[in-house]
Amino acid sequence: MRSKITILLILVSMGSFAQKKANVVILATGGTIAGAASTGVQSGYTSGQVTIDAMVNAVPDITKLANIKGEQISNVGSQDMSFEIMLKLAKRIAELTQQGGLDGIVITHGxxxxxxxxxxxxxxxxxxIPIVLVGSMRPSTAVSADGPLNLYNAVxxxxxxxxKKRGVMLVMNDWIHSAQSLTKVSTTAVQTFMSPLNGLIGISNYGTNEFYRFPFNKYGSQSEFSVDNVAKLPRVDIIYADVDLPADLIDASVEKGAKGIVIAGVGNGNMNKAGMEACERAVKKGVVVVRSSRVVTGNVGRNVEVDxxxxxxxxxYDHNPQKSRILLSVALLKQRSNADMQKIFYEY
Incomplete structure (x- = not known):
């Protein structure tokens, strides 16, 4: 009799464990996923019009996936995303994870x-714990809006x-990307994000997930970077290289106080002679110059065409100009040699 009761208790315990839902917090920042237009068939819209509570309530059965709490961090179009908001996000994530009891975080974003x-x-x-960014290419009011299913899959x-332990990811249009490899490749298509160099992390099909790999470079708990006591990041500018690149653009960046400059170079991170000389002047003044490329795929190797x-x-290496700027901004929070800075771009 006692053994039967013990078995029954075990089964009840297993059943309650199986039904236990994860705890997920959604941090909303705005973007097209929170956008609205006057009709469902127009291309024009205004970002950041819908609150996170309204977005969650518009997705059928999403609360069956997890216990969800929403917080409005900001409500802007992503063209107005700032380091101030990004720092706010990072510090809020640190607070939430230190409190315990949290299984995942979703961030809505343009x-x-x-x-x-x-x-x-x-x-x-x-x-x-998983940190998942999600957005949409069509506003919430559009015919065939992609935001609701994207949000469902992100949760x-x-x-x-x-x-877990896969770093920050992005979920859109059924694809799971690593923050290390993704880039936006279309101005309008719903399949706007690709991971051309390293491939996908996995796929999410109506809430059923399949994972392929972990990110290759350092991230998350492996990372040496911290913004716990940081209120402002150093200025880093991106200069776009093209035919007859004016050297005074680089000089002006230095004069305006840039601590770092990223060159969105031609080909393998190259630039004309005038640009090269201006970058040399910048280095002599203590500015860190990173050679990236305006080309969508491929690595920028050290000492290939440029000494x-x-x-x-x-x-x-494999960092495009915008990611190079992010990495350099964070790395400049500490004084580093050129060799140390190069190592960071290789490891992260």
Whole structure:
């Protein structure tokens, strides 16, 4: 009799464990996913019009995936995303994870600068729980709005124990990207994000997830970076290289107080002679110069076409200009040698 009762208690315990839902917090920042238009069939809209509570309530069965709490961090279009908001996000994530009892975090965000916020959080958030960014390419009022299913899948990934220790991810249009590899490739298509160099982390199909890999470089709890006591990041400018690049753009950046300059170079991070000489002048004044590329795919190697050792430049490897700017901004919080800075761009 006692053994039967014991078995019954075990079964009841197993059943309650199986029904236990994850705890997920959604931090809302705005973007197209919170956008609205006057009709469902127009391209024009205004970002950041819908609150997080309204978004969650518009997604059928999302609360079956997890216990959800929403917080409005900001409500802006991602063109107005700022380091101030990004720091606020990072510090709020640190608070939430230190409180315990949290299984995952979702961040709603506009797509235009989503890869920058995702990569920033991947560098500075010291947690193994899933952090998932999500957005949409169509406003909430559009016919065939993509936001509701994207949000549903994002919560499913954040609540999934298999998503742990994979760093910051982005979930859109059924694809799960790593913050390290994703980039926006279309101005209008719903499949706007690609991970052209390293491939996807996995897929999420109506809340059912399949994971392929972990990120390759350092991130999360492995990262050396911290913004706990940081109120402002150093200025880093991106200069776009093209035919007859005016050297005075680089000089002006230095004069305006930039601590770092990222060159969105041609080909393998190259630039004309005038630009090269201006960058050399910048290095001599203590400005860190990183050579990235305006080309969508491929690595910018050290000492390939440019003598980085002689000129004191840093090669971005697989970091595009916008991610190079994020990494350099964070790395400049500490004094580093050129060799140390190059190592960071290789490891992260």
């Amino acid at each position: 797509t235009d600068t989503m890869e920058e916020t995702a990569y920033f959080l991947n560098l500075v958030c010291k947690t193994d 499913a990934v954040a609540a999934d124990p298999n998503a 980085d050792d002689k000129m004191g430049f840093v090669a971005s």
